[in-house]
Amino acid sequence: MNKPRASPLFQPLYRQIKALITQSLISGEWGPGEAIPSEMEFAARFGVSQGTARKALDELAAENIVVRRQGKGTFVATHEEEMVKLRFLRLVAADGSKELLDNKLLCCVRSKAAAGIAKMLNIRAGSAVIDIKRLLLFSNKPIILDRIILPAVPFKGVTSERIGDFNGSMYRMYETRLGIRMVRAEERLVATGADVEAASLLGLAPGTPLLSIERVSYTYDDKPMEWRLGLCLTDDHHYLNHLE
Amino acid sequence: MNKPRASPLFQPLYRQIKALITQSLISGEWGPGEAIPSEMEFAARFGVSQGTARKALDELAAENIVVRRQGKGTFVATHEEEMVKLRFLRLVAADGSKELLDNKLLCCVRSKAAAGIAKMLNIRAGSAVIDIKRLLLFSNKPIILDRIILPAVPFKGVTSERIGDFNGSMYRMYETRLGIRMVRAEERLVATGADVEAASLLGLAPGTPLLSIERVSYTYDDKPMEWRLGLCLTDDHHYLNHLE
DNA sequence: GAGTGGTCTAGACCACCAA
DNA sequence: TGGTGGTCTAGACCACTCA
Numbered sequence: 278m279n280k281p282r283a284s285p286l287f288q289p290l291y292r293q294i295k296a297l298i299t300q301s302l303i304s305g306e307w308g309p310g311e312a313i314p315s316e317m318e319f320a321a322r323f324g325v326s327q328g329t330a331r332k333a334l335d336e337l338a339a340e341n342i343v344v345r346r347q348g349k350g351t352f353v354a355t356h357e358e359e360m361v362k363l364r365f366l367r368l369v370a371a372d373g374s375k376e377l378l379d380n381k382l383l384c385c386v387r388s389k390a391a392a393g394i395a396k397m398l399n400i401r402a403g404s405a406v407i408d409i410k411r412l413l414l415f416s417n418k419p420i421i422l423d424r425i426i427l428p429a430v431p432f433k434g435v436t437s438e439r440i441g442d443f444n445g446s447m448y449r450m451y452e453t454r455l456g457i458r459m460v461r462a463e464e465r466l467v468a469t470g471a472d473v474e475a476a477s478l479l480g481l482a483p484g485t486p487l488l489s490i491e492r493v494s495y496t497y498d499d500k501p502m503e504w505r506l507g508l509c510l511t512d513d514h515h516y517l518n519h520l521e
Numbered sequence: 522m523n524k525p526r527a528s529p530l531f532q533p534l535y536r537q538i539k540a541l542i543t544q545s546l547i548s549g550e551w552g553p554g555e556a557i558p559s560e561m562e563f564a565a566r567f568g569v570s571q572g573t574a575r576k577a578l579d580e581l582a583a584e585n586i587v588v589r590r591q592g593k594g595t596f597v598a599t600h601e602e603e604m605v606k607l608r609f610l611r612l613v614a615a616d617g618s619k620e621l622l623d624n625k626l627l628c629c630v631r632s633k634a635a636a637g638i639a640k641m642l643n644i645r646a647g648s649a650v651i652d653i654k655r656l657l658l659f660s661n662k663p664i665i666l667d668r669i670i671l672p673a674v675p676f677k678g679v680t681s682e683r684i685g686d687f688n689g690s691m692y693r694m695y696e697t698r699l700g701i702r703m704v705r706a707e708e709r710l711v712a713t714g715a716d717v718e719a720a721s722l723l724g725l726a727p728g729t730p731l732l733s734i735e736r737v738s739y740t741y742d743d744k745p746m747e748w749r750l751g752l753c754l755t756d757d758h759h760y761l762n763h764l765e
Numbered sequence: 766g767a768g769t770g771g772t773c774t775a776g777a778c779c780a781c782c783a784a
Numbered sequence: 785t786g787g788t789g790g791t792c793t794a795g796a797c798c799a800c801t802c803a
Contacts, residue, residue, distance in 0.1 A: 289772060290773070315789080326774045328772095328774065345788095348788055349783085351788090364765075365764055367764075461765045462764040464761070466710060468713070468731050468753075469755075484728070486714050486730035486731070487730070488711065488732070489712075492764075511710075511713075519708075520706040520708060533790075534792070535792085570792065570793045575771090576791085578770095590770075592771095595770080770798105772798070774794100775794090775795095779790075779791070779792100781787105782789105783787090783788100
């Protein structure tokens with residue numbers, strides 16, 4: 278049936294459908310990697326035509342929220358796929374070669390949120406957070422020194438042991454263990470000189486230029502969930518970015 | 522009419538239409554900023570339904586090749602728009618404030634392409650290029666030292682005077698004066714220490730960490746047209762990137 | 766009011782996949 | 785073989801813009 282335009286929300290129908298599907302994703306109706314209902318099923322559930330359900334799903338696919346596979350169905354996107362890893366880890370070897378990735382956890386403690394970070398995570402300054410430091414190794418060479426801050430409440434249960442299980446992919450762990458999926462992030466890049474700690478951990482002279490990447494990651498409802506600062510040695514690596 | 526699937530190219534119809542429209546863009550049938558034919562006109566021209574022409578235009582719009590304006594028409598995208606500037610100039614003030622942009626041309630000479638750059642521009646090493654150096658000022662403070670290399674042939678006529686006319690937006694000049702529109706770019710970011718030249722021009726001590734941005738820009742047919750290296754002082758500025 | 770792009774529907778056929 | 789997403793069509797109405 279054709280709905281009148283004077284709907285509760287002044288949104289096209291397909292966007293309302295998209296919002297409803299997003300709500301179901303937030304509520305966890307389908308976990309990461311699972312198939313979601315077909316176009317026809319959504320059309321029936323919401324009383325719209327298949328084309329309208331399709332357009333809602335197409336937009337979710339364009340935002341990398343879901344993945345469509347011809348002949349199989351539509352699936353909740355996952356950080357398992359190679360594609361997704363490249364979307365979030367932009368540092369690549371200068372010569373383009375593939376590399377073995379490894380990581381070394383340095384520490385993982387409970388702490389209190391500093392004001393600046395609390396603001397970016399949209400939590401109260403001083404509230405409980407989990408504070409992680411780790412080293413990322415490319416082909417067995419330490420390249421990135423990461424500092425990760427997580428709000429303690431949704432991430433309750435994040436411990437050194439848990440982190441170790443996922444070969445350094447924090448996002449895979451959030452998904453698998455906590456059902457928290459990051460769908461987008463905002464990065465701020467700056468050049469900086471290595472401080473004493475970074476220099477010693479990366480095996481450099483203090484003051485060596487490093488690429489500093491500050492990242493805030495968001496879940497479905499644009500809620501910030503993770504703050505991260507990576508200090509990267511860029512002698513043999515580039516941060517690759519496609520502008521379109 | 523419904524065309525059989527066994528078309529010359531194994532592409533969906535709307536992609537074939539898209540390719541045809543792209544060809545017309547390359548040939549310069551419509552200049553930057555101009556209106557292109559309506560959906561109905563394309564449908565008639567290519568003998569397809571309006572919906573198919575629409576899907577072709579939608580994809581071109583998604584790639585920022587054209588801009589759609591309800592009630593007015595579809596237009597060839599331009600680097601005039603504020604949106605587009607932000608798409609290519611990612612350096613923003615740390616406090617988020619808007620800034621006055623200015624530029625100072627340092628030199629503009631004819632030269633020969635070095636091997637590495639020639640390869641990226643897909644031209645022969647040693648072929649004629651235009652070699653430009655300039656300083657970009659944010660709020661009257663020098664922030665970026667740019668080096669720009671252009672193949673001499675398509676960019677014949679690029680001179681110091683011409684560059685001055687466009688308030689530093691090279692892309693606007695390429696469009697307006699030469700009909701060359703950049704549609705995408707690839708950037709490689711690295712942290713480096715200021716060499717003597719950069720240090721003196723930016724008013725820094727040699728060795729100061731700088732964000733190095735190497736960019737290759739492409740026109741419609743994915744043809745590389747410009748090589749650029751920017752050395753950026755990131756004390757009060759960030760390179761902002763949205764990952765989706 | 767005429768023309769444009771935006772939304773929505775309904776129905777057809779195709780390509781792919783799994784059982 | 786039946787179900788999925790992918791393509792294509794045709795026609796309707798809406799919202800916006802401009803003369």
